[in-house]
Amino acid sequence: MKTGCTLQSLAQELERQQHAKKDLVLASSLMRHSTDEQGQTQLLVNEQQGLTRYGVTPLARQQLAEKLRIPFTYFERMRQNEPALLDRNVNTWLKSGERRMLRTLDGKVRAVLSERYRRLDNYALADSVLPLLQQLPHVQFMSVQLTDTRMYLKCVTPRLHYEVAPGDMVQAGVVISNSEVGHGCLLVQPLLYRLICRNGLIASDPTLRKTHLGRVAVDDEAALTVFQDDTLRADDQAFFLKVRDVVQAAVSEVTFRQLAQKLQKTRGIPLTGNPVCTVELLGQRFGLNEGERSGVLCHLIQGGELSGYGLVNAVTHYSAEVEDYDRATDLEALGGKLIELPSREWKQLAEAA
Structure with a gap:
């Protein structure tokens, strides 16, 4: 990660x-x-x-x-x-x-x-959810960051763990991300954290997605409105109560076990084609540039496991080497997309030649 x-x-x-x-x-x-x-x-x-x-x-x-x-x-x-x-x-x-x-x-x-952009600010979000996250059993904040476009909070609770392969353990976690500048929704997503190589995999379907769309601020077209910090505070607090419930659901045993089992199933997908062609096809479908394709291929070969599981881990392992934090998170989310792929698409990747 x-x-x-x-x-x-x-x-x-x-x-x-x-x-x-x-x-x-x-x-x-x-x-x-x-x-x-x-x-x-x-x-x-x-x-x-x-x-x-x-x-x-x-x-x-x-x-x-x-x-x-x-x-x-x-x-x-x-x-x-x-x-x-x-x-x-x-x-x-x-x-x-x-x-x-x-x-x-x-x-x-x-x-x-x-003018209808609905502010959900990072400061208010962090002020609301950090105390909640700190109440998770033995919580560990694995990575937090504030980029030009988004804030990220990624944490893990060792209370929930699952052995995907002998000696290969994953733990439950949650990712909360938000943009103040129109670069996407506020998201709360489950996270799988692989202990062996400290990979993070973000579930493809967000548990919560909140768009930044609200009511028009004022009716007077000639007016200029300066928003004060407390303008939307009451609405924010009501919403953040919902975030609390969603965070708890994201790290629930049911959610975690379902994701871990989906990841485990990729071990049964052998990559029988040419690994270079597999990664090339992956890159074409998910918009990986040439450097990213080379990095994923390198980790796939070094990992020594030519399976769907090996490919997922190659993507998430390589993400830690990407300089841009937003892009690294995109690759962690790509790992989540891969475990949701239908068998037909996995077959195309696995047999690429």
């Missing part, structure tokens, strides 16, 4: 961000786009106290282009080669007046979202 930060450093950064962020809901006509000669972009926002300049993160640039229906490759080409042309394009379409939510942090716009 990919190593993250310490729980203490995560808490400190969440606390810092809580005081350094601000959310705005406003008509796009109150914004103006500016690009300098180095390609650095800014949004100038007409706030109540006057004009405020914000830097723009790469993710927010992509979201802004999407909202304005400007192809992002063209957006980036203009940014790098014709910044004045980019500003004319963006500012022309900003005049439409459509309402947007801007999420800012440290003086930068980090997300450009719909």
Whole structure:
């Protein structure tokens, strides 16, 4: 499993961000786009106290282009080669007046979202679920991280364990992940943790999925709304009570045993074809790049088990070597998708030549 930060450093950064962020809901006509000669972009926002300049993160640039229906490759080409042309394009379409939510942090716009975007913030989520997770029997936080797009809490309880093969034990766990910047839902998912090589496998079907979609914030189209931290606190607390129940279900004996047995069944799928072709087909179906395919193949051969089980473990073992934490988590989730594959698709992978 990919190593993250310490729980203490995560808490400190969440606390810092809580005081350094601000959310705005406003008509796009109150914004103006500016690009300098180095390609650095800014949004100038007409706030109540006057004009405020914000830097723009790469993710927010992509979201802004999407909202304005400007192809992002063209957006980036203009940014790098014709910044004045980019500003004319963006500012022309900003005049439409459509309402947007801007999420800012440290003086930068980090997300450009719909006015109906429902905030489920990392600080409030962690404040609610960490005490709950710490109550799990002998809980171990195996990996936590805060990336530019998501927060992850991955923990294991040794109370539930299952021997998939002689001497090969897995334990029950849970993954809670959330995005504040429109990069996916809040998810609570069961986790299998393999002790031999410290692999994490995330179940493909989330126990809980909460979309960030809510009601329109205000009706006055000319108004600018600054959300205060307590605006949605009551709704959040009601939802986090549901998260508590779902976490308990995710680490229940029934859920854990079902997943462990699905993983165990992959031991009975021999890879009779060419392992190189098997990994190539896997990469084509699940979007693995060339480096990822090479890494998975290397672990498959080194593991010495040419079976479905060996392939699943090759994917999850390789995930720990991936530099990007979000992508490493995607590969852990791919392990969960593989144990759910129907026999027909496993047959194609196993016999690839």
